[in-house]
Amino acid sequence: xxxxxxxxxxxxxxxxxxxxxxxxxxxxxxxxxxxxxxxxxxxxxxxxxxxxxxxxxxxxxxxxxxxxxxxxxxxxxxxxxxxxxxxxxxxxxxxxxxxxxxxxxxxxxxxxxxxxxxxxxxxxxxxxxxxxxxxxxxxxxxxxxxxxxxxxxxxxxxxxxxxxxxxxxxxxxxxxxxxxxxxxxxxxxxxxxxxxxxxxxxxxxxxxxxxxxxxxxxxxxxxxxxxxxxxxxxxxxxxxxxxxxxxxxxxxxxxxxxxxxxxxxxxxxxxxxxxxxxxxxxxxxxxxxxxxxxxxxxxxxxxxxxxxxxxxxxxxxxxxxxxxxxxxxxxxxxxxxxxxxxxxxxxxxxxxxxxxxxxxxxxxxxxxxxxxxxxxxxxxxxxxxxxxxxxxxxxxxxxxxxxxxxxxxxxxxxxxxxxxxxxxxxxxxxxxxxxxxxxxxxxxxxxxxxxxxxxxxxxxxxxxxxxxxxxxxxxxxxxxxxxxxxxxxxxxxxxxxxxxxxxxxxxxxxxxxxxxxxxxxxxxxxxxxxxxxxx
Amino acid sequence: xxxxxxxxxxxxxxxxxxxxxxxxxxxxxxxxxxxxxxxxxxxxxxxxxxxxxxxxxxxxxxxxxxxxxxxxxxxxxxxxxxxxxxxxxxxxxxxxxxxxxxxxxxxxxxxxxxxxxxxxxxxxxxxxxxxxxxxxxxxxxxxxxxxxxxxxxxxxxxxxxxxxxxxxxxxxxxxxxxxxxxxxxxxxxxxxxxxxx
Numbered sequence: 001x002x003x004x005x006x007x008x009x010x011x012x013x014x015x016x017x018x019x020x021x022x023x024x025x026x027x028x029x030x031x032x033x034x035x036x037x038x039x040x041x042x043x044x045x046x047x048x049x050x051x052x053x054x055x056x057x058x059x060x061x062x063x064x065x066x067x068x069x070x071x072x073x074x075x076x077x078x079x080x081x082x083x084x085x086x087x088x089x090x091x092x093x094x095x096x097x098x099x100x101x102x103x104x105x106x107x108x109x110x111x112x113x114x115x116x117x118x119x120x121x122x123x124x125x126x127x128x129x130x131x132x133x134x135x136x137x138x139x140x141x142x143x144x145x146x147x148x149x150x151x152x153x154x155x156x157x158x159x160x161x162x163x164x165x166x167x168x169x170x171x172x173x174x175x176x177x178x179x180x181x182x183x184x185x186x187x188x189x190x191x192x193x194x195x196x197x198x199x200x201x202x203x204x205x206x207x208x209x210x211x212x213x214x215x216x217x218x219x220x221x222x223x224x225x226x227x228x229x230x231x232x233x234x235x236x237x238x239x240x241x242x243x244x245x246x247x248x249x250x251x252x253x254x255x256x257x258x259x260x261x262x263x264x265x266x267x268x269x270x271x272x273x274x275x276x277x278x279x280x281x282x283x284x285x286x287x288x289x290x291x292x293x294x295x296x297x298x299x300x301x302x303x304x305x306x307x308x309x310x311x312x313x314x315x316x317x318x319x320x321x322x323x324x325x326x327x328x329x330x331x332x333x334x335x336x337x338x339x340x341x342x343x344x345x346x347x348x349x350x351x352x353x354x355x356x357x358x359x360x361x362x363x364x365x366x367x368x369x370x371x372x373x374x375x376x377x378x379x380x381x382x383x384x385x386x387x388x389x390x391x392x393x394x395x396x397x398x399x400x401x402x403x404x405x406x407x408x409x410x411x412x413x414x415x416x417x418x419x420x421x422x423x424x425x426x427x428x429x430x431x432x433x434x435x436x437x438x439x440x441x442x443x444x445x446x447x448x449x450x451x452x453x454x455x456x457x458x459x460x461x462x463x464x465x466x467x468x469x470x471x472x473x474x475x476x477x478x479x480x481x482x483x484x485x486x487x488x489x490x491x492x493x494x495x496x497x498x499x500x501x502x503x504x505x506x507x508x509x510x511x512x513x514x515x516x517x518x519x520x521x522x523x524x525x526x527x528x529x530x531x532x533x534x535x
Numbered sequence: 536x537x538x539x540x541x542x543x544x545x546x547x548x549x550x551x552x553x554x555x556x557x558x559x560x561x562x563x564x565x566x567x568x569x570x571x572x573x574x575x576x577x578x579x580x581x582x583x584x585x586x587x588x589x590x591x592x593x594x595x596x597x598x599x600x601x602x603x604x605x606x607x608x609x610x611x612x613x614x615x616x617x618x619x620x621x622x623x624x625x626x627x628x629x630x631x632x633x634x635x636x637x638x639x640x641x642x643x644x645x646x647x648x649x650x651x652x653x654x655x656x657x658x659x660x661x662x663x664x665x666x667x668x669x670x671x672x673x674x675x676x677x678x679x680x681x682x683x684x685x686x687x688x689x690x691x692x693x694x695x696x697x698x699x700x701x702x703x704x705x706x707x708x709x710x711x712x713x714x715x716x717x718x719x720x721x722x723x724x725x726x727x728x729x730x731x732x
Contacts, residue, residue: 006562010569017573024584031591034628038594075624076685078599083731085601086622095598095622095685107682156682158596158626 041157044069047110049163051151052219052256054292058134058141059103060165062151063256065115073156074108077130079140080150087149088132088140095154096132101139103131107156117221117254219257220318220329222265225250226301226337247337249299251282253318253329255289261327262288263320265297273310275339278303289320305339312337387465396458402470586720593722594627595678598686600714602706602732606692614708616732617693622686623716625678633673634717636691638706668692674719706730 046068052061060079066072076095079088086094090101098105108128110116119128130153134141142149142165152162226249228242255261265282280301289295303312314334320327384402388394460466545553599622606618619638625631670690678687693705706712708730717723 003558006558006566009562009566013566013569013573017577020577021580024581028584028587028591031588035591035594038626038628073682075682080599080601083601084599084728085603085732086599086620093685093688097683097685154596154598154624154686156626158594158624160596160598 038157041070042159045072045155045157045159047072047153047155047159047161049151049153049161050256051163051165053142053165054131060132060134060140060142060151061256062130062132062153062163063115063117064110064130064153064161066110066112069112070157071112072110074106074110074130074153075156076106076154077102077132078152078154079132080152082147082149087146090139091137096139100137101133103133104128219255219261219327220263220320221254221256222316222318222329222332223252223254224267224314224316224332224334225252226312226314226334228337242337242339244304244339245302247278247301247303247312249280249282249301249314249334251297251299251316251318251332252294253287253289253297254294255291255320257291257327260288260290261320262286263295263318265299265316265318267299267314267316269301270313270315271310272312273339274306275310275312276304276306278312303337303339310339312339384470385465385467386460388460388462394460396460396468400468400470589629589720590722592628593631593718593720594625595631595633595716595718595722595724596624596626596686597714597716597724597726598622598624600726600728602708602730604732607708607732611708614732615705616708616730617705619691619693619706621689621691621714621716623678623689624686625680625684627680627718627722630680631678632676632719633678633689634719635673636669636689637715637717639713639715706732708732 046066048065048067050063050065052063053059054061062077064074076097077088078086078095081087088094088096090096096102096106108116108130110119110128116128116130132151133139149165150162151165152160154160226247228245228247249267251265251267253263253265255263264286267282269278269280271277278301280299282297282299284297287295287297299314301312301314313336315331316334317331318329386396458466458468599620601620602616603618603620607614607616609615621636623633668691670692671687673689676687676689678684710730711727712730713725713727715723715725
């Protein structure tokens with residue numbers, strides 16, 4: 001007995017020891033993993049900075065783009081001079097963290113691939129670009145006598161990213177022959193030319209030229225996005241299933257300078273495969289873009305696929321004049337649009353997630369406690385939530401319908417115009433039901449130019465879910481009047497529905513666009529009848 | 536001739552009790568020894584683990600090093616500085632303190648070392664010669680961490696006035712130095728810099 005007790009005690013002590021060791025090892029492993037994760041974040045973090053100065057108030061602005069592999073968090077901003085001395089001044093230290101010394105309050109998180117100019121929520125015109133106050137309370141004001149300064153941001157990961165302001169000057173000590181010197185400067189710059197040649201191109205031995213626009217980066221920045229012309233922006237996310245038509249190119253030009261610039265767009269379409277060169281132009285032809293603001297040019301281009309298809313991409317740049325000087329933006333490239341490529345033919349199913357029945361009763365509207373009681377309930381419309389789980393964007397056409405599978409007869413509800421649910425709810429307490437909703441048929445006019453009518457139907461991008469409405473073809477008096485304008489409707493209006501009518505289930509049939517071979521694509525989904533309705 | 540000698544012995548009950556007692560005493564001694572050994576081992580191992588965890592959680596960043604013009608004198612190439620300001624940002628997982636700053640020149644000669652040996656007597660920190668000062672005080676100045684943490688600026692002042700610079704305890708403008716910052720748990724970071732001011 002004593003031996004057993006002693007063994008138990010020793011075993012307990014030993015077990016506790018090993019448990020402690022295991023627990024300690026786990027803690028150490030976690031700390032090690034955290035340290036490695038932090039180190040990975042440090043190595044994957046990369047920001048690109050742009051600096052420009054507002055001529056109107058002298059504030060220095062930072063535009064930051066996260067081109068790294070992890071989200072980045074800016075914790076402070078500071079300015080140093082050429083000697084590395086901190087010359088920004090905050091309330092307690094040179095490290096600036098928020099208003100009123102900055103226009104935004106840090107920390108500021110920048111997602112991957114996002115530029116601060118695109119971000120919102122900072123309640124300033126320049127998106128979430130960081131502005132350093134040059135007036136009271138002054139954090140930093142650039143003075144050309146300071147020469148080149150370094151504007152730096154510190155991230156939560158411990159990295160520092162800097163940009164020199166203004167950009168480097170051009171220095172040439174010995175030049176022979178014809179020489180062109182291009183100077184980009186953010187401030188008024190003095191260029192002194194000393195020449196000992198007798199060339200007539202230099203009329204004086206020393207001349208001074210003043211230039212500069214008050215910006216550290218290019219004054220005009222262009223962003224371009226192209227998508228097939230549609231009533232749905234989600235189609236821009238994927239151009240699969242586009243076989244020709246109009247491509248709308250949206251060109252956003254941002255003027256980072258401190259003055260208005262009269263701007264024009266120059267766009268060149270680049271095609272591959274058998275796609276003919278698209279034709280089109282931008283509207284308006286020129287636009288006076290105010291200081292520190294952006295403007296979007298709309299450029300519709302007519303695109304066709306040719307024999308096989310291919311791609312189209314747009315390359316463009318903005319040109320403008322400010323104070324008599326010409327400014328040209330850097331070249332920008334749009335996303336690529338696939339045109340008529342058979343490889344993008346739609347495959348994969350649609351899913352239909354739920355139904356929401358909307359109805360009214362014309363016979364006994366008052367005092368109802370349940371939406372479905374007897375044959376006198378006449379369903380007028382229903383909503384279905386449809387998700388495109390295929391590999392291409394589709395357009396749902398007018399022929400799509402919803403069918404009750406009954407023992408006695410079918411009853412069809414056709415898709416109605418619009419992409420949102422229709423509201424048609426009865427009044428349970430009043431003497432008459434609420435006014436019926438007004439439905440219009442979804443009508444698409446097929447053109448001869450392509451299988452998919454332009455601007456028609458309900459576009460459903462890849463992975464996009466929309467709630468569409470189906471309605472009986474007789475939203476007038478139930479069971480008696482055939483509604484007008486329902487091209488594909490039958491003579492059977494929406495009628496009563498209950499378990500007593502032998503309903504076996506529902507079938508939803510969605511007609512989508514034709515595929516590249518000109519064949520119709522349709523999807524059917526049969527759902528069992530559970531006798532449960534949600535209104 | 537047979538001799539009958541009476542022999543005395545403990546009863547079986549007493550013998551059993553004595554044996555149990557001896558066993559318990561011996562067992563208790565063994566348990567005590569085992570527990571003592573295990574406890575000592577746990578303490579050492581736990582301390583090692585804690586040190587490692589703290590070390591792994593420690594991360595300091597030298598954001599900026601500057602030599603204020605007010606701390607420099609003379610003209611190039613004989614311009615010297617005796618004040619250096621170091622901005623330290625703590626982005627580790629725990630609140631931290633700086634243990635020491637060490638500056639060496641390109642030949643490895645220690646120019647200034649502010650060691651954490653006697654925090655109550657700042658004048659005694661400096662090696663190789665007393666008189667160095669760091670403000671705020673190194674070990675007692677907590678460096679917070681987290682999204683709102685900001686760099687802390689430490690000012691290191693060397694004991695020798697620039698005018699009396701012996702080239703040992705001052706920074707020569709234009710010269711190349713290496714600064715090492717040591718955290719309280721052993722994490723160290725080195726930056727290379729050129730004195731300017």
